[in-house]
Structures are given as C-alpha cells and as structure tokens.
Amino acid sequence: MTDMILEKAVSAGTRNTAQGTPSAAQPPVPEKRPPGPWKTAMKKFMHNPLAVTGLIILLIFVLAALFAKWLTPFDPTHGDLLDSSLPPGTDGHWLGTDELGRDIFARLLYSTRISLSIGFLVALVSVVVGSLIGAISGYFGGWVDTIFMRLVDVMNSIPLLFLNILILAIFGSKVSYMIMILAFTSWMSVARLVRGSYLQLREMQYVEAAKAIGVSSWGIIFRHLLRNASAPIIVNATLMVGAAILSESALSFLGLGIQEPDTSWGKMLSNAQEFMLVDPLQALYPGLCILIVVLAVNFIGDGIRDGLDPKKSTIPQRRLDKWRKKFSKSGV
Amino acid sequence: MAEKILEIRSLTTGFLTDKGLVKATDRISLDIEKGKTLCIVGESGSGKSVTALSVMRLIDYAGGIIEDGKVLFNGQDLVSKRQNEMLKIRGNKITMIFQDPMSALNPVFTVGEQIAESLRIHKNLPEKEAWRQAVDMLRKVGIPSPEIRAKQYPYEMSGGMCQRVVIAMALACNPELLIADEPTTALDVTVQAQILDLLQQLKQEFKMSMLLITHDMGVAAEVADRIAVMYAGALVEEGTVAEIFDRPRHPYTIGLLSSIPGLEGERGGELYTIKGSIPPLSNVPSGCRFHPRCPYAMDVCKTNEPPLRESATGHKAACWLDDVGEDDPRPGKPNRAETKVTIGSRPEVTQP
C-alpha cells in the first residue's frame, strides 16, 4: 500500500529526468527541498475539514488565552460584591457575573490559560519523558528494557485517577503540581508506543547501515530513529492534550484541582455545580469550553494521523465513491 | 483452433488516485486454451496481478475499477456479472493462489478447515465428507501424514508446506482454471522447484488450464505453453515459449531476456541493460510506452501507439519496428515472415 504514495512522489521526480541518465558535465543545480512526508501530511490535513476546524478553534482559544488582557476589561479575580450574579449582558459582562461579582467571561478567558497550559505542558512533559524512556528501552532492549517496562507495568497497574487523587489530597494542589502529577501519571502510554516503534525500527536495515558506517547508539536513537517514530508521537501528544484537560477538570471537580485565585475550566465547573439549580449557565460555559477544545484537539489529532497515514488518500472518500460509480463497468 | 477457456478482451482496470483514474491494465487481450498454461511476465508494477484479480473480480475489493472490456470464461462475460453470481464461479471453476502462502492462510483456522470450507460451500458436502476430501487433497499435494497436518494451524507449517496447502485449497473443487500469482516467489529455490514440479503434475492430473503470473523468466520458460509480456499496464508481446525466447520481437522482451545473466556460457562481461525505469502508471509516456527506454526508438514511437500485431503462428507484438523491414536493428532478426500479417490494431476490440 505504501507504494501508492511512493509511486506518486516518484512520478514528480522522474518526469524531468526519466529521459536517460544525467550528464555529469552539467554543473549540478540543486533544486529546492521537495515536499517531504510532512508536507504531504500537511496538505492532507488541510483537506480535512474537521481537522482544519479543530485547528482554527484551538487557535482561537490559544489567542484568547494569550490576549485575555485585551479581550476583557475585567479582572478575573476581582469581583465587586455589589455586582454579584448579574445575568448575561449586564454592564458589559457578556456572560454575566458569578456570585462574587466576578466577570464570567474574564474568568473563562483566564481559565483557558491554565487549562490549556495544563493540557499542553502535560502533553509536552509526558511526551518528552515517555519518548526518552520508550526510545532507550526499545532500542537497547535487554535489562534496560526490562527495568523500564516493569516500571511502566507498575505505574499502569496503579489506578491512575486514584494516584492523582492521593497525591493531590496529600500534597495539595498548585498548577505546577497538577502538571507534574498529570505528566507523572501519563507518560507510560507514550513510552509504550515509542518503545514499540523502536523495537520495530531498530530492526530496519538502515539502522544496521548506520551502525556499519559507525554511527553511535545515541546518534541512531536521536538522529536516525526519532524522526521516524515521530508521527505516532505527535498524534499521541495531541490526544494527550485533551486527556490532560479532562483529567484536570475531573480532579478539580472532586475538589482536588486548581485552587483560588487560579482558575480553570474544571474549577469553574466544580464551583458552578452549586449553582446548577439556580444558574445552570454557569456550568454550561466551562463545560462547553472543555468539550469544544477537547473535540478540537481530537480532530487535530485525527487529522494528523490521517495525514501521516499513506493509506488515506487526499481525496475525500465521498468523491472517490462518486467516481467509482461513474467509471465502473462491472456488475454490482 | 483449440477451445478457449478464457478470453480477455480489451480489459482496462484502473484505480482512483489523487491524480485521477490510473490505468493499471490498459486494453489487455489474452486467451487461454483449455488445458494450457499461459504465463504473464513483466516487471513489478506492470499490471500482472491486477489482470488476475480482474478476472476473479476480486479487484472490486481492492479498490480497483474495471473500466472497460470483457472477460469471457467459457463464453460468459464475468465483468458484467454481479458479485453474487461470481460466488458460484470463484473458488469453484476458477481458483487462485497467491504469492505469499503464509499470509494467504487465515491464521485462526486449521488448514483442514480452510480446505474443507471450499468443498462445503461449492460442493455442498457434509462436514465429515468435506474433511475427508480435504485430507485427501493434502495427500495429493504431497504433505506427509495429512490427517495430522489437517488439524494444524498455518503457523505450524513451513512456507513450502503452506503453499501446498494453498494449492490443495485451490484444487479442492476441481477448477477449470487455476490462476497462480507468483506462487513461488516467497520460497527457497529448492522448494520452488518442488512446487513448480507439483503444479505441473497436478495440472495434468486435474486437466485444468492455468494462468501463471511471474516475473521470473526462468519459471515461465519451464512451466508455460505461451507467454505474455506486460509492460507498464499494457500487453507488449505474446507467443509460445519458443517464440518469446528464441525470436522475441518487442525490444522490451529482448532487453529483459538479455539482462538476465545465464547459468552457462560466457560470464563476467558487461550485461545488457535497459536504461531508465518503468514509468509510473499515472504518467505513461505517449506513443509507445516503452519508447523513452527503447534503444531503437524512432519518431513514430513517440507519438503513435503501436498496434498489437499477430503473426500467422499467433505470435503477437506491439512494435513499430515490425514495419521497418530490412533495417530492423533488433538482434536475432525476428522472423520477417511473421510480422507481415497484421490482424488488428490494439485500439479496436476484437469480438469473437
């Protein structure tokens, strides 16, 4: 199946040179870097409406988080008790105020910061740690692998939500703790994945070729193999962003998450739970934010995955089906 | 002329890709006489498997589209059949074996079950009887202690064994036509010899016809009655084994044969090479699709597609050099007399 995409690319390359071997007399004119697999993936990604929507949504959220200060005149931690529980739209409070008179929109914006940072940082840390451990484990194998994989087993065998609850209940919570704890309990899947890739990759002939020309083990792991294992890692990272945001909200919901004056969507949700009966909108906003961002991140992840999957055509399936009907002469 | 079991007429099969519809076979016409073996040879990607899958109508599942043409099996057109109707033919009258025997067998069923399944479905045999015949079949393809082997799973067998199982499966229903797509490529030479030998034997015994696909000229030479050479989706030459090997007409066939180092005679000298490589199907050259690599390419080759011309003896080739006459640069001087007879040009579909 890979041939298909290879074939395609070859054609692009052969067109100008197919007519015989190049003459050495011509001074070599190196052409520009051709579209690599990433470029193709990019193109496919851009053809995927869900993925693009996801990307746009995420970008909007990221920008909103970055420019929160300019988007709302209100301070998320500042509330005037006289303005408490205003309905949406009053006095420039687009979404109203909460029971302390704090602007809900401002709080959502600033929550975006923390929730997204948690999402991205947890993904980053756990991907870096997981990749490193997975790569070393998978490449070297033997006792290194045994030790790391037992560790992964142990970590995986502990109910993670419980571990999170336990650690947070014991040590209290700060944004930085939260990130560390979530990363600490989520690197294993990446490690497994990367190890799996490396177990396969290390058997590739180009690894032996690299050894044969004297590349060191670290050179092979980081220079030669990392880029080959990167596709699943990237996909996993995107999905982990969503997972971390959800985990944070779950822990916050249990009262073990972010503490004032910091705020996150999960924190807002858990606060809003009190007002579920009087002011259900308060719970709706952060809930929807979580839903939308996690959806967006998943769309992006899927987009990347499909983009990197050589089996997936850049042409939408619908169009393919239409064509198929049009061209086929055979009975159905 | 002997009775034909299979007549492929101007078969065009394509795949939908980003570049639109890519034709993997382009107006292929082939015939197989009852009891004979036709071998399709050609380099990787030339469309051999696609031809076979089209005949089986399995190409529909591989995402391919039969765009045009007919496949007449005993006079019935398979292309216009519905998949439902194909079920009675496929696996029963026409069977197929594939290149990699290990992956062609379902890993979770015993080999006996897999053979018996065909029998139960097509011959409506009761379970016991189907099993008995399956074991019998295994014995026929030379598997020692077949009663035990039938109860084993594919992973418990070697490659050669698996290929025998696949062959047994294909022959179980006593097919009229066996299509073998590179049946020995995945096997060791000594085992390959065993399997080829076995196929020859069984062909006699079961009185069937065979379509053998290979890229090994040696295999073709040994097994075939007639050989068809494909290049980039098109049929470029077809004839008896002797005609193809001794008097090849198409420069591609000539190049192919000359590129193979022999086991006898001179060695160590420079090998003949065909420059360049097979073009991608999405970008087939105009005119004769071989012309960019052809050492004898003429102007006409670049623009006009040569028709497939048949000699009196049935040796077909598609090359403009057949028109050149005395200046023919081809080595070995193909039989002039043959080339005079032109039966038809390729763009037309010859109706029987």
Add this chain to the structure above:
Amino acid sequence: MTEYLIRRIIQSVLVLFLISILSFALIHAAPGGPTQIFLSPNLSAEAGKIQAHNLGLDRPVPVQYFIWLGNLLQGDLGYTFKNHIPVGKILWPTVGNTMVLMGAAWLFSLIIAIPWGIYNSTRQYGISDQTSNIIAYLGFAMPTFWFGIILQQYFALKLGWLPLSDMYTMGKQGNMLDLLYHLILPVTVLTLGFLAAYSKYSRASMIDVLDQDYIRTARAKGLKERRVVFRHALRNALIPIITVLGLDLAVLVGGAALTESVFNWPGMGRLFVQMAVAREYSVLMSITLLVSVFVILGNLLADILYAIVDPRVQLGRSGGASS
C-alpha cells in the same frame, strides 16, 4: 502454558509488591500522614501519642510496612484509623456495587459497540459510520461528570422520570427492578465513554483485518461477503479488541470514581474519594492494591484469551504478548 502462567503470576506478585511499597511510601511521606492523624486538636498530644502507639504508628515505617504486609497476606486488610472498623467490611460491599454498575455499562456498550463497529467497517463513511464517529468524539471529549449532572438535572429533577442517584430506593434494597431503574442514568454516562472507544477499536481492527491477504483468499474461495466478514475477519479482529477489553478490566473496578460520586453510587471509586478526603490510609492502600490486582488480572486474562482466540500466540514464548 502452565509455566507461562507461573511466570506471569510471579511477575505480577513482584509488580504488586512494588506497588505496595510505592503507595505505602507515598502515604507515609505525606504531611498529615497516618502518624499525625492523632495529633489533631481534638485530642491532647499525650492521648494522641497513646493512640498512635496502640495502633503501632510510632514504629519505624519499614517495620510498619512489613507488619501490614504480613497481615495482608493473612487476608487482613487492616482497620480504619478513626474508628477501627475492618477495612474489608467497608471495602467488599463497594466492590460488588462497582462491578454491578461497571459490568452493566460494559456489557451494554460491548453489545452495542462491537457489532456497530463491525457494521461501520464494512460501510465506511456511511451515515452510521459518521454517527458513531460523532458519538465517539463526544465520548472522548465530554467530561463525564458534567454529562452526568446534566442528565440528572433533566431526567431526574426536571422530568422526574428517573431516580437522581443511589443504587436502590431506600427500603427496596435488593429489588432487581429498582436496581435497573437506578442503573439507567449512570450506565448511560459510562456507556457513552466505552461506546466511543469500543466502536472505534472494533472498526479499526476490522478494517485492518479486512485488508489482509487471507481475506482475499477467503473471497477468492467464493465465500459470501457475510461469511468473509463474520467468520474469517471477525475472529482475527477480536484479538486486538480483547487486549483492550482486558486492559479495561481495571477501569471496570476502579475507574468510575467520578460517575459514582455524581450518582452517589456506593462503589469503590466513590469510597476512594471519600477516604482520600478522610485520610483513611488503610482503606486507600487496600483499594489501590485491589484495583492493581484487577489490572494485572485483566492483563493476564487478555493474554490468555488472546491465546485462545489466536492459535499463533504461544504463551510463554519470548515473554508473552504484552509483558
């Protein structure tokens, strides 16, 4: 096989041992850990010390660990610190309750998801496929507790059709119908999550298998498409699904902390949350270990099932399937 089992069990015990050390250490490293529990303002320092001594909390931590481990091996999970109730007495009923809830959700989602995934794999990008895709996305993205609360607000409070929370109506303990009635909402919430994952897995797995050479062989035999899908493909496709299911066994017992809390379901997850807040470490340790046992059992079970479904898998060969 037997040897493989023995090896896996030895490994599992080792893993459990490590987990117990890890969690024990964690708990004792904590500020406000067990030793401090009796130094609360409700009790004079002196009286607190006496109590701590009575409970053996003044001994070195490793000693405490081995005492605890020794008791554990005799089936004694210990006692709660605050009122000296045997942990088992609190824990065991919740295990059953959790299993009822999760088992129902799990079965329910399996029954829907696997056939649905298979159907979708044969009709890729059809309406059903797209729908399940949407559900899958929602299932992944929706904070479960939020969904639960919304369902509660609507179906229990607004419409009043369904019970708000709990496992039984007070006084109807043990009544099957009542239980089913109470299961509807939490099972719906949990099912959404499972459904998403399982239908995706089974679809992907089927698509993978349908691409294999032996499926082509099956078709070449002239088998009906239905037979190809359900006989030849399904059994192979089940293999990876089984692995996922095995891994989920842990979720089955431990993972519903949030849903249980929202629906006041007297299960292990809710107990864990309660006990974490109350700092009942012996209960926390027991739950952690118990769930770990389930995780490990789940893995083992997955491997064994794997071997049953797939004759190629010979347990014990080069480390087994997932170790």
Add this chain to the structure above:
Amino acid sequence: MNSPFLLEAKNVKKYFPIKTGLFNRVVGQVKAVDDVSFGIRAGETFGLVGESGCGKSTLARVLLNLKNATDGEINFDGRNIAKVGTSELRKLREEMQIIFQDPYGSLNPRFLVKDIIGEPLRIHTKMSAKEIDDRVVELMQLVGLDVTRRNRYPHEFSGGQRQRIGIARAIALNPKFVVADEAVSALDVSVQSQVLNLLKKLQKELGLTYLFIAHGLNVVRHISDRIGVMYLGKMVEVAPTDELFSNPKHPYTKVLLSAIPQATPNRVRERIILEGDVPSPANPPSGCRFHTRCPFAQERCRVEEPKLESMGPDRQVACHFPL
C-alpha cells in the same frame, strides 16, 4: 602480510541463544554460522550462495563486526577485528562497508539523499559541509545518479536508483572491502543488470573487494570469481566459479544448480527435486547436515560430520562422497 587473503575467517561460529521459560532461560542455540573458514583475496569477488536462513547474512555481519562472533577469528588486512579497540574499529569501518538487500528498508526514509550519502563523511572525516556536499556530488555522479536530486527523499527514487544511493554511501569513504548482501535480489531484472554493471565498474575503478551474497545463482555466477556454498550454517563447498558450475562436488551444490529455473527453454536439463524442507538451524541433523535430503546419503553421512577438505587447487568440499 603473510596471508594471501584480505579477509580471512577461521572457524567462525555465531550462535544465537533461544530463550524461553521462567526468567528467559536459554534452552538452546540457533547455530546460524557453525565453524566456517574461508578467505577472500584482495580485489576478488567472493560469491556466497545458499538457501534462505542458511546463515549467509549472519556470516557477513560477523565479518564486518556488526555482530560479535561466538567463536573463531577474523582477520582483516592482518588485524584481528575482534581484538581491535574502539578507535581502530572506527578506522576499520571506513575500510569495510556493506550494501543491503532492500533498497527501501536500508535508506532512512526521513533523511535527504545527500544526508544519507554524506553521513559516513560527517562521522569519520572533519570535512566541512561544503566539502561533504562536493564529495556527495562526486559520488552520485560515480554511481550514475542525477546530482540535482540530492535534496530529495529516498522514496522519490526508483528501486534501482535507491540501490545506487546505498552503493554511494558504501563507497563514500573509499573502503577496501564491500559486502553486498543480496544487493540485487529485490530488483527487477532490467534494473538488476544496471546495478551489477555498476558494481563491476566500481570494482575496476576503485579496486574493491566484494563479498557478494545472493541466492540467484546466475547472478552470483556472473559476478564472482570464487563461490562458497552454505547449507545450514556450514560452508559445504568453495570453488572457482566456473569449476563449481561445470563440476559441482557437493550434492547440495548440484541440487541447487539444478533447481534454478533457467530462461532457456527447450534445453532438457536433469532436475533434482529434493524431498522435504530445510531443517531448522536450532536443531540441525546429526552427521552431515544435508543427509536428510541428500539423494546420495549413506549410513556414514548420518553419523560423521564431513570436514571442509581441499580437493585440488582452490577447491574445498565438505562431503564424504564428493561427486
């Protein structure tokens, strides 16, 4: 130098442990290469043939020190490669290179062609980027690649072109000795001849010594000066090419020669069809390893292992009853 050989293997063995059971106990060994001795002269091409799994690749890896020999001695250019230090090994790496079978798998798909070819230069020389680029251009021209395409990825090249990239990489450091492990097996005939011609040309121009591994006997015959035949980890016959083909001494060689289908119809050939499969190297037959399939086997073959013995100039065979 007192040895006539550039590379000499003495009693080389390579066993792979078979691990299983509790704690990965070693329960047996795959004797992939078992007591093989031979030499390759400077400037010659030594062909190595044999069926799949008979140990050809393993032998090559051991010769290049990519795998450590279990036993035996390998001298390259008078140095025992097992004994050299790290820095000298690096030096050795520059002198011995390898070209792989799979033109797809042996090139890192995420490296640009110029990086692939330039990698050995980057590692072993202190050349500047510019110098490396110049050398890459030079090498690409040498192997007949379009130098303007050096900024592309390997997948954009055809099989034959990819194999040329592999060759360019192998000769980048001006090695003395190159192993071609099935370097043309994966290529179509028309491309195969291009690559074979290239290898010959390079040998002439650069004075290379080849160890040429293949199972296509016609190809080996075409390129080699001498040929070694392996069966199940053993070298069973070594002979100058023409003599081997005209007068095979070992029954296995004879069988092998006869098994190859030839693109020369009409010629009636005596064909020896063997019974059964190649036995497993983990559990090789006693005595002569070929006796189970040998049409000429006798009682002695079952018990006594034949040694590789000299049979005239440059000819060795391991058979009790040479033909």
Add this chain to the structure above:
Amino acid sequence: GCSGKKDNEPSASPTTSAPAATASASASAPAAGTPVDGGTLTISTFSDIVSINPIYVSDTASGDIQNLAFANLYDYDRNANVTVEPWSLAAELPKVSEDGKTYTVKLKSTAKWSDGQPVTADDLIYFINTVKNPDAGSPGISSFDKVDKVNKIDDQTVDIVLNQVYAPFLNVLVTGIVPQHVLKDVPLKDLQKNAYGIDPAKTVTNGPWKWTEWKQGQYITLEADPNYWGEKKPHIAKIIYKQYADQNTEVQAIIKGDTQMTEAIPVTQIDAVKKHENLNVILAPGPQYEYLNFNFKDENFPDKYSPFKGQKTRQAIAYALNRQGMVDKVLKGTGRLMNSPFLPGSWADPGDEAVNYNFDPEKAKQLLAEDGWKAGSDGILAKDGHKFSFELQYNAGNSRREQVAQVIQQNLKDVGIEVKPKAIDFSTWIDQNVTPGKFPALLLSWSLNNPDPDAESIFSSKYFPPNGQNGGWYKNEKLDALWVKGQQTVDKDERAAVYKEIGKEISIDLPYVFMYQYGLPQVVDGTTLHWAEEDKPESSLAYGYLFHVINWWSDKK
C-alpha cells in the same frame, strides 16, 4: 474540645465546610394536625459517622446519631439553659455545693438501657472516669479534666467534685453516658477499638431510638426502641440517615423528594430550594462564627516581621473589610456581624459596648497612615522596609471561605495591603499550620459546642501552642486575667459583667477580626415532616436542628 490542660468550659473547635450546629426557627414547618405514630424520617448528610460511643463522639454526624440513640444527662431548653426534660436521664437539676466545687446529680430511677438494665450511678461514674483517663483517648478529656473525683452516693445519685471553681461545668453535664455493665471489662486502651459505638448490634443505648443498621458510606437506620423507658415515646418509628457525596447533591435529593430533611445546605442553594413550595428553609445564624486570625509571631513571616502588631493596623483592617457585604452576598443574609467572640444575643454578648467596625476604607487608610504605613512605588504599603503583604490561609474545598478570602483580598488591596490567599488541604493545614501556630494569617471559624462564653484556651497567652489554641500568639495580660475571673465566677450576672468587659476589650484590641456569625440553612419537607410550634428546630443550639425530635411526626411510611 480544646487541647489545653487546665481550662474548662466552652470548647470550640475549628470546623470544615459545614460543622455541627444549626438554626433557629424562622419560617418553620407548620404544625399540621395531630401527631401520627409510625412514620419514617429520612435525613441527609454528607459525612459518615465515626463512632457514636459518647466517649468518642467528636464529629457532627456521630453527634447526630448519638443524640437520637442516647438520652442526655441534661438537655438545653430553647434559650440554651440547662434543663431537665422528660427524656433527660437526670431527675432534677444538679445541686451545687456552697464552695461551687461539688455537683450532685440525681438520675431517674425509670431510665433503662436498651438491653433492659437500669441506668445507674455506676454508669455515670464509669463514663466520667473513662473520659478523664488519657489512656482512653477521649476528645472530651478537656471538659472533664477539672473533675477531681466522682463519688457514688446511691444507685441513682452521684457527687462530682471539682478541683477548682469552674463556672462552665454545668454545660459539660449536657452529655450522653455509656453502660458500665457492657464496657467495664474492656481495657481502656482498647476501648476505642471496641465494637461499642461502631457495631449497631453491640451498641447498647438508652435513647428513644435504637441503632439498627450502618451501611458505611451509605446510610444509617434507627428504629424506635420498643423498650424505651421514657413516658414520652417518639412518634417517628424509623429514622434513616442517608449519606450523599456533597451538599449540592443533598439539595438535589431533597428537591427530588428522596429525603425529608437536610441539616445544612450551601447558602447559594437557598433560592433554588425556595422555589419548591413543599420545602421550608429554616434560616437563622447558628453557634458558629468566622474570623480572620492575625499572627503576632515574627517567625511566621518570610521577612521575620509581623505587620499586625499595631493595634491601629488591626483596626484599620477591620474597617477595610466589607463585612456586611460578605454577609449579604456571600452568606445571602444568613449571617450576623460579630465584634467579640460571644454570639450576638447570648447572655454574654457585649452588644453595642463592643466596637463595631463599619466598612470604611477611608478610615482604614487614615489609621494605617497613623500607624506608620506608607505607600510604596507599587502602591503597596510599607513600614521600616517591610512590605504590607501577607499570605491568608484557609482550607481548600470550602467555597464560602474561598469567596470570603477573595473579598478580603480585594478589600485590603483597596487600602494598599497585599493579600495572597492560599488554600490548603484541611487536615494538612490543621496539622502543619493551625495547631502549631505557624501561619501569617488565616481564615477559619469556631463552632461552639455549648453555650458557655468561656474561650480562654483560644485567647489567653497561657494557651500558646502546643498547649492550647492560641495559634496567633496573641498576648493581652488584661484579658488573660479576665478569662480566669470569668471561669471562677459562679453567679451568672457577675459572670455576664466579666464577659462584657472582655468583649469590649477584645473588640478594641482585635486579636482577630470577628467576621460574622453564620447560619446553616436547614431544609425540611413541610408536607411530610411536622412538629408543634414549641418543638420546632432551634438554630442557635448545637444539634438544634434536631431539637425535640422526639415530638416530631412524619407522614412518610
């Protein structure tokens, strides 16, 4: 109770989100018709009991069940006077000797344990001696440690002899007791582990209801004891005490009709509940108040400087805080401002004699300036190179406190003081900061177990950690003396005068900012739960939400 040694009296304990206590009737359920016997009452709670053994009860949930299953020696009337009710164990109020040190208690001869044994003097003696003994580990030890000895006069009469005059002691006698005949052979150090108080089957009680079932984490049931000795029998046949995950869920449950009474709901839910006609919210400030505790010890600040030492500074902070705003918005009007540690309206309340700090940021700024604080470049006040910036600790998970902390931060920011609110897990916090007195400032509340105003162990310099609960290291010699005087004055009017003085002084000196007394809104389903007007719940008492529960009746079966 306090952890101090020799003090007695009003014990106070820090509370988590919703502590003991409760609610005086405002708009309570109407008395509908005549009582019916045999109904079921379902009460919701969000925490489980620990043990209902009166020796060990220290949490609200356990206290609730104890109050239902055990009769008290004495009870309170609606005005917090110690009294003898038909359901009290004592036959009459205790006689206090001339020197004020000996209390003679006489038991009813009809009182019986649920196993049929009579309640005797031995039970009371065993109870007091056990609680007093540190080996038993009873949290009540601080209440009884002033008891010198207990003498049995006859089977129904006991003399309790104190080692000093201790006015609050009468309140200590509002307590349940345990059956000596059941527990006498249990070694004291094993008593806490004993099944008594934990296992319903083994817990012999003497109250109107018998404890029948405990499903940990789920519910507790009690049933009317058929052998109950009192002349007045309970109407309600069965009480279910049902546990929910949190208060919000409790509210939903009572709205759904799953429960009939909720002891306390978050103030934020009041409006939601009021929408339902069948539900009545009983709303009045209860026996608990919130405070902002300053720390006077320099070590507790990063720059080794306590900014709270100036009296004017403390007063300025009091002026800067919009306490009324908090009461209105955060407490939704359920609270009442406080200026001293005595509940407004109680006999010790100094009333207007205590200084009331109205919200007045200008005045605050002026006072701060007078005390030498000057605004720095960043707008934050500073003195002698020390920035006026401190960490305000409170416990995580208490939304009221979280909100109040936010408001405090805001209010103080407006006068140039930087507050950094910090939420810490409750038990960790208590262990690490509150008890050892290691915090810069904190926000917490006291829940008053009994109506006596004594609070020496909180404010006296005798009770610096680890001896007592003066974690702010506050020292005021005048007050130190007054507290002692209060304890040793037996005459109620004289005592009231002492506490008035204390109230005045403390409101000027401000070891705390007394924020407000607050109530825990109690919700009852008026359509199914009924009582006569005189039996309605009394929010101002501890456990007042169950006031006279024996006289209530329920329509639910």
